[in-house]
Amino acid sequence: MRDPRVARLADILVSYSTKVQPGEKVLIEAYDIPDDVVNALIDRVAEAGGLPFVTIKRNSVLRALFQNATEEQIQLIGKLERERMEQMDVYIGVRGSLNISEHSDIPDDKMKLYRTLWWHPVHSETRVPKTKWCVLRWPTASMAQQASMSTEAFEDFYFDVCTFDYARLFTLMAPLKSWMDRTDRVRLTGPSTDLSFSIQSIPTIACTGECNLPDGECFTAPVRDSVNGTITFNAPTIYQGTVFEGISLTFKDGKIVEATAAGGNTEKLNQILDSDEGARYIGEFSLGFNPYVLQPMKDILFDEKIAGSFHFTPGQAYEEADNSNRSAIHWDMVYIQRPEFGGGEIWFDDTLIRKDGLFVVEDLKALNPEELKKA
Incomplete structure (x- = not known):
């Protein structure tokens, strides 16, 4: 059974934060989060008359990608993701993290390729100025540990603070x-x-x-x-x-x-x-x-x-x-x-x-x- 708090959060993201309108194209980008959360967002976008598009990403997979990255490869990924972002009206990014230090050992020159050729053109130059967008974390045991809280207590805190009036x-x-x-x-x-x-x-x-x-x-x-x-x-x-x-x-x-x-x-x-x-x-x-x-x-x-x-x-x-x-x-x-x-x-x-x-x-x-x- 889906946690009713997830449905409430999805409603806030779609109806309040991004105010999805009929016919709008909505990119849902999910990093290390449960499928139920993605599914709730898809359902709510569809109920609002929007057209949901989904990308699932994993931080451990991105680590392997970045470590083996070439400039030509990252530039092409950035170009393709920018072209897709330019087609979107709304962006909802839900970012979980099973290990906050997953990318700590990626060489700086590789991360610079990502920042300058992928992240910057896709997000700084396109998503931020040209879409309605909302970004949030997803509560994980890793985040609870960062906050020095139990997983259950952190989840309660997370939903309280994210559904504030x-x-x-x-x-x-x-x-x-x-x-x-x-x-x-x-x-x-x-x-x-x-x-x-x-x-x-x-x-x-x-x-x-x-x-x-x-x-x-x-x-x-x-x-x-x-x-x-x-x-x-x-x-x-x-x-x-x-x-x-x-x-x-x-x-x-x-x-x-x-x-x-x-x-x-x-x-x-x-x-x-x-x-x-x-x-x-x-x-x-x-x-x-x-x-x-x-x-x-x-x-x-x-x-x-x-x-x-x-x-x-x-x-x-x-x-x-x-x-x-x-x-x-x-x-x-x-x-x-x-x-x-x-x-x-x-x-x-x-x-x-x-x-x-x-x-x-x-x-x-x-x-x-x-x-x-x-x-």
């Missing part, structure tokens, strides 16, 4: 979007962190479950050459199968001029940041405030929504909040400002907006965890 959240986020739209200078402070930049004239996007589940963030981008100072991230991050901790970045006129990481990963960090020119500039700045996501679990679709956090993203800017930075990289790095993580402040121009993870101006207090839980 995001439609109501949109109204509560309007004042924050207004603040960001009229702000010029931003300053971020905290332990080993003092960073300043401008967001003047860059659009602000309120995220309430249309493109990601879970959701609960409001993002823009810094003016490309305006970032100065140092930030030392206090949440771990996984990129290309490698866990990075203690990443510290120093900026001068927008560019990352020094980058270090704990645990001997400084060389690999800099290899990624040297992928192309845009990888050393920032493409996104976002505030996270999902009241149910409180601890980092090494999964960015959850971690970037942590209550009392912000993330700062080397690489590609989104076209809807565009600062003109272009890169095959888009690496969200998370800093949590709640007291148990060391605290910190966010200033918009000369106004203190958030202190120690809580909004302090009156019209933003509804986004604090205890208030959001009442919504």
Whole structure:
């Protein structure tokens, strides 16, 4: 018997997140997830009058493919997948992971082929700007282990946070979007962190479950050459199968001029940041405030929504909040400002907006965890 929570999630993805209309072509891309989930999505898309298309992928198979990849081969795969994506109206990507480190031993030159010739043209250049899309994880024992939870408890958490009332959240986020739209200078402070930049004239996007589940963030981008100072991230991050901790970045006129990481990963960090020119500039700045996501679990679709956090993203800017930075990289790095993580402040121009993870101006207090839980 199909879990009723799966049917509820499929309904949210089809009717709310992507708003599938009759006749629309919908690509369902599934990585390491149960067939029942794919089947539920197919059924719901069909009920909405959409035309479902399906791709099943396995991370262990992709590992073998990447390790043996040639430039000609990856370029052709990217070309074919881009042509298919151009035919789609909607994309739903559900990504499970039986082993979060499955791709950690793939040589960097092979991953660079994938990033630049496959992922970037298919997703950054085609899927993101040209389709209605939503991306989410699927709960696995591996993810539960990352979160230091039992598999059953993590599944309960997952369905609670992914089926939050995001439609109501949109109204509560309007004042924050207004603040960001009229702000010029931003300053971020905290332990080993003092960073300043401008967001003047860059659009602000309120995220309430249309493109990601879970959701609960409001993002823009810094003016490309305006970032100065140092930030030392206090949440771990996984990129290309490698866990990075203690990443510290120093900026001068927008560019990352020094980058270090704990645990001997400084060389690999800099290899990624040297992928192309845009990888050393920032493409996104976002505030996270999902009241149910409180601890980092090494999964960015959850971690970037942590209550009392912000993330700062080397690489590609989104076209809807565009600062003109272009890169095959888009690496969200998370800093949590709640007291148990060391605290910190966010200033918009000369106004203190958030202190120690809580909004302090009156019209933003509804986004604090205890208030959001009442919504």
